[in-house]
Amino acid sequence: MATNNNSFQDTIKAYLDKRAAEDSLFAVTYAKENKNIKDCCSYITSQAKKQASNGCAMIEDSLIFSARIRGKRIETVEVSLKQLKVVQCRGLQNSNTEYHDRIISLVTKNMHLIKERLKAKKNGTKKDVNRIPQGVDMAV
Template identity: 35%
Template sequence: MKSTDNFKKVIEAHLQHRASMDPLFAVTLKKENKNIDDCITYILNTVHKSGCNGFTDDEVFGMAAHYYDEDNIEVGKPINARVVVNHKVEQPAPKKPEKPKSRPVKSTSNAIVQPSLFD
């Protein structure tokens, strides 16, 4: 997988998570004139224009949200860039069937009572 593909998946997963927590952003994320490819192009152009090589997660995620929030935003031309990502999108593992819990076996024998020192 190319690093840019992984970057795209990380951004997309973050946006989906945010939309699941924020109903207003969920509506924003569904705008017909917006898509993840243009979002990535916008982020790459914004980073390129800044002249910086490193950004925090929050800064990059903020750029992604800004792209979706603004209706008239200049995306820019696609950039051929190599993106280094320190995240991995985990696919949910298939759930294993749980073993039925066994009930404790009740003893039918009489329990031995120990004398108390405090009686």
């Protein structure tokens, strides 16, 4: 069973093992001695950080961001951009915090802002898609 500290690496390894079993060309590269899971996970993390904008990352039709209090990350929130709803919200070690319900409520209440930005991006308008409008209470 995966530990919390290694669950990301375990998940990536399981995926790569399965892919190697199904794809013989990939298996050759995957079997090279200079390849290891730790470096692979570091690469994945660095690429995700490069794509992050204003503390948020866009990942396959999802918006991922952190709910913070005084700069400290409380929970990570995933919003489905197709369904426009919170699909995941977790604190440290995949647990809910005392703020969990309030965070989900706050994100849900402001979902229209995400919808606005998606529409602006789709229409190619000059609207700043990274700016939270004045008067929006984002406090937890």
